[in-house]
Amino acid sequence: MKRDYLFVFTEESDNAGDEVLCEANSLDDAYDIMYGYYEFKEEELKYVEEMSVEEGEWLGLDTY
Secondary structure (H helix, E strand, C coil), rough: CCEEEEEECCCCCCCCCCCEEEECCCHHHHHHHHHHCCCCCCCEEEEEEHHHHHHHHHHHEEEC
């Protein structure tokens, strides 16, 4: 079952402070999507928490 994983951009990113969600089957998959597919650098993103897809929709954030 898919879950949403909340990330925040760090000071190393042009988007510092912005929060984004990644919908994936596991945290490892979320890292693969964010760092592999979208090619964000590890120092640009910080993992915050896991939540249900419904909870993620309530936040209204961009979802990868």
